[in-house]
Amino acid sequence: MKCLVEWTKTSRETIDEFISKESSAGIVLIFVTLAALVLKNSPLSAAYNAFLHIPVEVRFGALHVAKPLLLWINDGLMAVFFLLIGLEVKREILEGNLSSLSQAALPCIAALGGMLVPAAVYAGFNWSDPAAMRGWAIPTATDIAFALGILSLLGSRVPASMKVFLLALAIIDDLGAIVIIAMFYTIELSALSLTIASLALAVLIIMNRSGVTNKAAYVLVGIVLWVSVLKSGVHATLAGVALAFTIPLRSRGADGACFSLSKEIEHDLHPWVAFMVLPLFAFVNAGLDLRELSLNEMTGTVPLGIMLGLFIGKQIGVFGFSWLCIRLGFASLPEGSRWRHLYGVAVLTGIGFTMSLFIDSLAFTGGQVYQNADKLAVLTGSFLSGLGGYLVLRRA
Numbered sequence: 001m002k003c004l005v006e007w008t009k010t011s012r013e014t015i016d017e018f019i020s021k022e023s024s025a026g027i028v029l030i031f032v033t034l035a036a037l038v039l040k041n042s043p044l045s046a047a048y049n050a051f052l053h054i055p056v057e058v059r060f061g062a063l064h065v066a067k068p069l070l071l072w073i074n075d076g077l078m079a080v081f082f083l084l085i086g087l088e089v090k091r092e093i094l095e096g097n098l099s100s101l102s103q104a105a106l107p108c109i110a111a112l113g114g115m116l117v118p119a120a121v122y123a124g125f126n127w128s129d130p131a132a133m134r135g136w137a138i139p140t141a142t143d144i145a146f147a148l149g150i151l152s153l154l155g156s157r158v159p160a161s162m163k164v165f166l167l168a169l170a171i172i173d174d175l176g177a178i179v180i181i182a183m184f185y186t187i188e189l190s191a192l193s194l195t196i197a198s199l200a201l202a203v204l205i206i207m208n209r210s211g212v213t214n215k216a217a218y219v220l221v222g223i224v225l226w227v228s229v230l231k232s233g234v235h236a237t238l239a240g241v242a243l244a245f246t247i248p249l250r251s252r253g254a255d256g257a258c259f260s261l262s263k264e265i266e267h268d269l270h271p272w273v274a275f276m277v278l279p280l281f282a283f284v285n286a287g288l289d290l291r292e293l294s295l296n297e298m299t300g301t302v303p304l305g306i307m308l309g310l311f312i313g314k315q316i317g318v319f320g321f322s323w324l325c326i327r328l329g330f331a332s333l334p335e336g337s338r339w340r341h342l343y344g345v346a347v348l349t350g351i352g353f354t355m356s357l358f359i360d361s362l363a364f365t366g367g368q369v370y371q372n373a374d375k376l377a378v379l380t381g382s383f384l385s386g387l388g389g390y391l392v393l394r395r396a
Helices: 002-040 045-052 069-095 101-126 144-157 160-184 191-209 215-232 237-246 261-285 301-327 339-348 353-363 373-394
Strands: 055-060 063-068
Touching: 002 045, 002 144, 002 261, 002 353, 045 069, 055 069, 063 069, 069 160, 069 215, 069 237, 069 261, 069 353, 101 160, 101 301, 144 160, 144 339, 144 353, 144 373, 160 237, 160 339, 160 353, 191 215, 191 237, 215 237, 215 261, 261 353, 301 339, 301 353, 301 373, 339 373, 353 373
Parallel strands: none
Antiparallel strands: 055 063
């Protein structure tokens, strides 16, 4: 019983700390994005491009991984981000806001609507173009850091319950993105690499079941898992999620005290992900050459599908499915909130930014397939959602 009380208290503190750090990280992301845009459209553009393509190589005998810095960030550092997401999802499911049906109903149904409707909006514009349809998942994502960053600017105008609701919804949204990446953005598979990855995953599961709580052991096997997944054809970031699910949430130390390796790693990773991984990802992916874009390109079916999917589809999906869920009696409005609060948060979920840019990089792997109009559409849809959500909640 004592352990349960301590775990519950720690979970509440973890949520408060998460919201605080994500809010600050969202503000950092804004400045980093502006810096990337300024550099890309200034005389320093060549230096910016050179930075993205710095060759980085790691070699162990016959095994070597050679990639430009851009891909090390997108495939390597983002795996750390997905490790953190996996730890958060596991914690929320086992003892957090998703641990019971009554708690999980509203954010789960809202997140489902927030994925289905934006995808339908995008598909409505691009159904006849198979190449363009690869981007259907781009407007389904929500950027936790940016959304909570906007909420932090509103202070007490937004009930704390709505912040927890947005956090739970965004975590489910990220889980949906993980499933989408695994199912729809996997290239040709390597049987040998998948076998090695399966063995590494089996070792991690055995370590978990055996009560191993040594961080270094999980890190070492996790690196083997990441390299094998990277070489397998499955996107390397999924290795981070798989590793997270094998790290024990509840253990006892040698002295009999309650101990959570999962929460400890989550606590350690949070500042690194919030203030290094995500800002670096935004910096290398948000640098768009606006001088090469025209109004005609921005009104193409792909940019319009992304922009309207994020700004219109997200708010309709999240608010509409939430309204239906509450009216049917499956859930109730979060404590102390009103419909306007729920609608404002629904608008904020259209801030796709880092997750949308990440899925965009997987969907359109050929580089500037749409002359960066697709990425600018992500930024535009996210900006409109952030501004719209802020104005709605400020008047609530």
